Amino acid sequence: MCYDFDALLNSVEKPARYTGSEMNAQVKPFASADVTFAFCFPDTYEVAMSHLGMKILYGILNDLPYAVCERVCMPWVDMLSKMKEQNVPLCSLESRTPLKEFDIVGFTLQYEMSYTNILEMLHLGSIPVKAAQRSENDPIVVAGGPCAFNPEPLHQFIDAFMIGDGEDVIVELTDIIRDCRKNGISRRECLKKLASLRGVYVPSLYHDEYNEDGTLKSITPVEDNIPQRVLKCIVTDFENAYVPTHPPVPYVQVVFDRIMLEIMRGCTRGCRFCQAGMLYRPVRERSVDRLVEVARESVENTGYEEISLSSLSSSDYSCISQLAEKLSEELKDKRVSLSLPSLRVDKFVQDTLTHTQKVKKSSLTFAPEAGTQRLRDVINKNVTEEDLSNTLTNAFSNGWNAVKLYFMTGLPTETDEDLLGIAEMAKLAANAYYSVPKQQRVKGLRVTCSASVFVPKPFTPFQWCAQDRPEEVLRKQHMVKDAFRPLKSAAFHYHDSGVSQMEACFAVGDRRLSNVLYRAWELGCLLDGWTEQFHYDLWKQAFDDCGLSIDFYAHRVRDLDEVLPWDHIDAGISKSFLKREYEKALRAETTRDCREGCNGCGLQKLKGVCSGCE
Amino acid sequence: MRMMVVFEKGAQLRFIGHLDLMRTMQRALRRTGLPIKYSNGFNPHIRLSFAVPLSVGVIGLRELMEVPVEDCVTADEFMQRMNAVLPDCLQIRCCKAVEDTFPALMSLVAGADYRITFVKTAEGKKAAQCFSGFMNLTEYVTNRRTKSGENPCDIRPFVLAGKCEEADDGYTIELHTAALKNGMLKPALWFDSLCEYAGCAEVPHLIYRTAILAKSQNGSLIPMEEL
Ligand code: SF4
Numbered sequence: 001m002c003y004d005f006d007a008l009l010n011s012v013e014k015p016a017r018y019t020g021s022e023m024n025a026q027v028k029p030f031a032s033a034d035v036t037f038a039f040c041f042p043d044t045y046e047v048a049m050s051h052l053g054m055k056i057l058y059g060i061l062n063d064l065p066y067a068v069c070e071r072v073c074m075p076w077v078d079m080l081s082k083m084k085e086q087n088v089p090l091c092s093l094e095s096r097t098p099l100k101e102f103d104i105v106g107f108t109l110q111y112e113m114s115y116t117n118i119l120e121m122l123h124l125g126s127i128p129v130k131a132a133q134r135s136e137n138d139p140i141v142v143a144g145g146p147c148a149f150n151p152e153p154l155h156q157f158i159d160a161f162m163i164g165d166g167e168d169v170i171v172e173l174t175d176i177i178r179d180c181r182k183n184g185i186s187r188r189e190c191l192k193k194l195a196s197l198r199g200v201y202v203p204s205l206y207h208d209e210y211n212e213d214g215t216l217k218s219i220t221p222v223e224d225n226i227p228q229r230v231l232k233c234i235v236t237d238f239e240n241a242y243v244p245t246h247p248p249v250p251y252v253q254v255v256f257d258r259i260m261l262e263i264m265r266g267c268t269r270g271c272r273f274c275q276a277g278m279l280y281r282p283v284r285e286r287s288v289d290r291l292v293e294v295a296r297e298s299v300e301n302t303g304y305e306e307i308s309l310s311s312l313s314s315s316d317y318s319c320i321s322q323l324a325e326k327l328s329e330e331l332k333d334k335r336v337s338l339s340l341p342s343l344r345v346d347k348f349v350q351d352t353l354t355h356t357q358k359v360k361k362s363s364l365t366f367a368p369e370a371g372t373q374r375l376r377d378v379i380n381k382n383v384t385e386e387d388l389s390n391t392l393t394n395a396f397s398n399g400w401n402a403v404k405l406y407f408m409t410g411l412p413t414e415t416d417e418d419l420l421g422i423a424e425m426a427k428l429a430a431n432a433y434y435s436v437p438k439q440q441r442v443k444g445l446r447v448t449c450s451a452s453v454f455v456p457k458p459f460t461p462f463q464w465c466a467q468d469r470p471e472e473v474l475r476k477q478h479m480v481k482d483a484f485r486p487l488k489s490a491a492f493h494y495h496d497s498g499v500s501q502m503e504a505c506f507a508v509g510d511r512r513l514s515n516v517l518y519r520a521w522e523l524g525c526l527l528d529g530w531t532e533q534f535h536y537d538l539w540k541q542a543f544d545d546c547g548l549s550i551d552f553y554a555h556r557v558r559d560l561d562e563v564l565p566w567d568h569i570d571a572g573i574s575k576s577f578l579k580r581e582y583e584k585a586l587r588a589e590t591t592r593d594c595r596e597g598c599n600g601c602g603l604q605k606l607k608g609v610c611s612g613c614e
Numbered sequence: 615m616r617m618m619v620v621f622e623k624g625a626q627l628r629f630i631g632h633l634d635l636m637r638t639m640q641r642a643l644r645r646t647g648l649p650i651k652y653s654n655g656f657n658p659h660i661r662l663s664f665a666v667p668l669s670v671g672v673i674g675l676r677e678l679m680e681v682p683v684e685d686c687v688t689a690d691e692f693m694q695r696m697n698a699v700l701p702d703c704l705q706i707r708c709c710k711a712v713e714d715t716f717p718a719l720m721s722l723v724a725g726a727d728y729r730i731t732f733v734k735t736a737e738g739k740k741a742a743q744c745f746s747g748f749m750n751l752t753e754y755v756t757n758r759r760t761k762s763g764e765n766p767c768d769i770r771p772f773v774l775a776g777k778c779e780e781a782d783d784g785y786t787i788e789l790h791t792a793a794l795k796n797g798m799l800k801p802a803l804w805f806d807s808l809c810e811y812a813g814c815a816e817v818p819h820l821i822y823r824t825a826i827l828a829k830s831q832n833g834s835l836i837p838m839e840e841l
Contacts, residue, residue: 007818010671015629021703023638249641251627251634303641303699305659334644335658 008082014252017045018079020093022248024301026062026069030095034066035178038092038102038125038139042117043110043529045073045093050255052262052310053108053145055244057170063242067174070094070102071248072125074117077527083124090124099125104177105139106170107158109147112506113499113529118143119157119521129518131159131204136187140177140194144170146279148201149232150458150566152219153506153513155203159187160194163569164232164279165265167241169199195226199233201569202226208511214552216510216563231570234609238265238284243294246301258306259298263291263323267312268594268612270601272380272585273369273411275457276312278573282603282610283316283595288323292330299336307331308339316595364395367406370414371421377588378413380581385428392432401442403429409476409494410454410468412585419476422449423483426490447490451480453500457507458566459573461581464558467504469551473497498536502528504554510565513553515546572609574602616680617692618710618719620839623674624703625820632667638704639679646695649684665719665826665838666726669800673822676707678838680719687711710839725774725792725827725835728801732819733784737809742785744812745778756807758800769807772799774835792827792835 009015030036039058041048048054048071061069070092075083083090089098099105105127107118119129122141128134131141143154144162151161162169173194180190195202205226209217221228235241243262250257266283267276286294295307307327309317317323327338368383370376376383392403407422426447433445453473456465468476477494484492506513520542527533543550558564560579567575577600584591591599598604598613623635630638640660643650652658665678683692689709696706732738748754751770758767775790791799801821809817828838 009629015670016631016634019626019629021624021626021701023642023699023701025701249638251630251638253634253637300645300647303644305641305644335652 008079008086008088012079012082013076016252017073018075018093019251020071022250023303024246025094025248026058027094028062028068030068030070030097033068035068035104035174035181036097036102037061037067037069037104037106037174038072038097038099039069040072040099040105040107040118040121041074042107042114042121043074043527044076045250046252046254048073049248049250050257051108051110052244052260053110053166055247056242057106057108057166059244059247060167060171060242061174064171064174066178068095070097072099072121074114074121074527075124077533080120080124080526089126090121100127100139102139103181104174105141107141107143107145109143109145109154111529112147112153112503113534115154115506115517116521116525116528118154119518120526122157129521130156132156134159134187138187140187140190142173146276147507149275149279149569149571150507150509151201151203151569152208152511152565153509153517155511156514156518159191159202159204161201161203162233163199163201163230163571165235166233167235169197169233172197173200192223192226198231201230203511206568215559216565218563219511219565219568229568229570232279232572234282234572234606235265235284236609239286239290243298245294245297249302249304256308257304258308259295259302259304260310261291261295261298261307262286262310263314263317264311268316269313269382270380270581270591270594270599271369272378272461272581273408273454273457274312275460278459278601279571280312281572281601282612285317288319288326291323292326295327296330299331299334304336306337306339364392364400364402365404365406366391368425369406369408370411370418371407371423371425372418374588375411375414375418375421377590378585379411380585380590382590382593385425388425389428389432392429393435396433396442396445397436397440399442401433401444402446403448405429405447405449407449407451408454409451409480410473412454412462412465413588416476416479419480420483422451422480422492423487423490425449426484426487426492430487430489445489447487448493449484449490450493450495451477452495453497455500455504455507458564459571459578461578461585463508463564463578464560464562464582466557467501467554468497469555470497470501473500496531496534498539499528499531499534501550501554502536502539505550508565509553512546512548516542516548519545572601572603572606574605577601615683615685615687615714616712616716617683617687617689618712618716618839619679619681619692619696620707620709621674621677621679622703622705622707623668623677624705625673626703628671628673631670632664635668636662636664642696642699643681645699646692648687648692648695651682651684663718663720666723666798668823669802671821672728672801673820675822675824676826676837676839677823678719678826680712682714683711708839719838722828722838722841723793723798723826724829725790726798726823727825727827727837728787728789728791728799728804729822729824730787730789730801730805730819731784731822732817734780735817737814737817738785740814741809741812741817742778742780744808745776745787748808748811749773749776751811754807754811756803756810758803767796769799769804773804788824790827790835 122129142160143158144166148161191202194200208219211217264285266280369381429447523538603610604613668674693706753768754770755768757764772791778787825837827835830836
């Protein structure tokens with residue numbers, strides 16, 4: 001055992017998050033592997049171990065007999081300073097191998113505010129932070145996940161991005177790197193080979209140019225044979241795609257400490273602010289039988305006491321009632337509880353409710369997102385007050401007494417009336433509760449409304465929109481807060497505008513932002529997703545030091561013809577569809593769920609991909 | 615029927631807290647598919663209990679827990695199935711079926727044996743040299759942290775016997791301790807006190823609990839699993 005590392009553990013908070021050795025952790029012989037992959041999650045262990053994608057890719061890579069995949073998480077601040085003080089490098093959880101001894105170092109990009117952690121982890125792992133400074137012996141640094149759809153702000157630090165579903169491409173990429181290392185092929189040649197894979201983007205093979213007004217002019221390949229646009233990967237046989245039925249089971253309690261059953265991927269709703277809804281198209285479902293089978297296997301292999309369904313919109317799963325029934329049947333004798341999260345207002349069926357209750361009473365959450373019907377039409381959130389009211393009345397007469405409602409402020413076209421509508425929705429929830437006879441409802445109503453700040457995201461119809469300036473965000477938040485004052489059993493919470501502003505900058509930013517990121521990291525920005533660690537003034541200074549304007553990135557309405565930093569990434573969704581949706585939004589016109597008929601989002605052009613449009 | 619289980623909690627897991635260990639054991643039990651008795655009520659759970667919690671940071675070589683099981687489960691089968699699902703650093707060493715009339719393990723705890731190892735640095739040597747002197751004291755009052763704040767506590771009476779041995783790679787102290795009215799000895803506190811007495815700076819060390827003790831018929835303290 002590493003003596004230095006041990007000494008550190010004695011004096012840090014929650015040392016158990018650094019020790020590994022969990023049930024089902026894959027400790028394979030490191031030295032004899034053909035290729036080694038460090039799966040890096042740029043956040044703490046507790047967040048990392050709650051993430052389904054990591055469990056999938058960790059399982060897939062470790063199932064390859066010639067490969068070893070080990071986990072690496074971001075240490076907390078106390079550990080970071082100890083490691084630096086004593087010169088202890090960042091190591092993997094499984095074999096405690098320093099990061100730089102891996103062939104491949106891969107990051108998952110779930111959230112813009114974790115970007116500084118990537119720089120820190122590379123640095124702690126003794127890998128040059130900037131890709132251009134890496135030598136032949138350094139690992140190839142790759143990244144994937146939803147934020148990879150706009151890779152540009154990270155282009156200086158990542159050698160290759162994987163765009164889209166990672167299941168297949170991660171194996172192809174690993175194999176190429178293995179062969180190149182074996183045959184002594186140079187780093188640059190290896191990256192070129194990677195660039196020829198579907199879904200792989202190698203930023204050093206592209207060149208950016210700007211117009212005089214600071215907007216992007218073009219991003220083009222620097223050589224022939226490099227694709228003009230990188231098309232995302234799509235798992236077409238979702239039914240049989242890998243399911244992680246024996247993931248490591250953490251000792252310490254993590255955010256989602258349970259089996260997450262991915263019942264489907266993608267969403268057909270078409271909410272116009274929602275990036276996930278656009279990126280994960282088309283919708284793909286697993287059969288009830290397969291799900292029951294993998295649920296059984298997962299329980300047997302992990303001993304978890306709880307299962308939740310995972311997808312963007314679980315109640316849209318076509319056989320949700322049948323699934324709920326079969327699963328609770330299967331799990332009853334095993335004393336495993338089933339909870340059904342992210343249920344949508346408009347499809348919360350009575351019988352599903354009773355099923356959940358039989359096993360476990362999960363918390364009730366809904367996301368109307370906007371306070372008035374007009375604004376919900378703008379964002380294409382197909383939820384009416386009547387739906388919400390009926391569903392809640394139903395829930396309240398079935399034993400629930402607490403509900404959480406999620407909203408956004410700063411949505412395109414929003415007025416003060418829309419904002420005050422948030423308080424009206426809280427009243428509506430309260431009325432639903434009091435409409436249930438006293439002896440039928442549980443005492444102590446709690447309505448919690450929280451509002452995040454709208455962040456424009458790439459590949460959504462709102463990608464051209466501006467975010468509210470911080471003063472305006474605050475004014476709106478206070479106005480809603482005031483409107484909640486007279487409401488007895490309702491509370492209103494809101495997000496920090498500074499974090500949301502940085503999130504917006506990096507969500508829609510271009511290559512130049514990688515300098516800001518580097519500068520912010522130099523200034524000490526780290527773990528920015530954790531409120532107490534976020535230092536707005538340092539970020540502001542980083543922008544100033546780089547001569548770039550926050551306003552230009554976060555608070556500017558983009559021209560529909562402007563070249564966008566992610567135009568060379570092909571998410572399968574066509575720009576004309578997004579424009580059409582944006583224009584409809586401005587007219588408060590809704591678009592149907594594409595299960596009711598194809599809306600021609602662009603995926604129909606890829607053969608055999610979307611079953612909805614055939 | 616209950617299964618009395620002796621297990622090892624290895625060095626890698628010494629920072630795993632009591633509740634986390636409990637949850638891990640419950641999950642492992644669930645994985646074995648063995649007929650375990652569950653509690654009644656809305657949220658049925660396995661009524662697993664440990665003889666006495668192990669402090670965070672201490673390695674447990676012969677820890678004890680008990681689990682209510684159906685009569686058909688044999689000790690061998692229990693151990694085999696559990697070890698198949700538990701990680702290498704958390705393994706069952708032996709187990710024994712006891713009747714429901716057998717007292718709760720928790721009520722039998724009368725002491726514990728500890729081992730403390732440390733290296734031969736100058737500071738380490740100093741601590742080892744002062745061991746006999748420290749053992750010859752009739753009392754040693756130090757502050758013990760409890761729920762109600764820091765309290766003065768005489769740690770000497772806990773220690774019934776002890777020895778310190780020197781090997782090529784370091785020193786090993788063995789302590790035979792008794793539980794008293796005010797609880798059990800905190801071995802880390804004892805070692806800190808030794809260092810304080812010896813006037814040395816922090817000495818990096820590892821602490822093992824090597825046995826949990828119960829009173830035998832003749833009144834001596836023996837490992838509980840030997841009752
Ligand atoms: S191609 Fe048509 S059916 Fe398929 S996701 Fe797009 S809009 Fe929906």
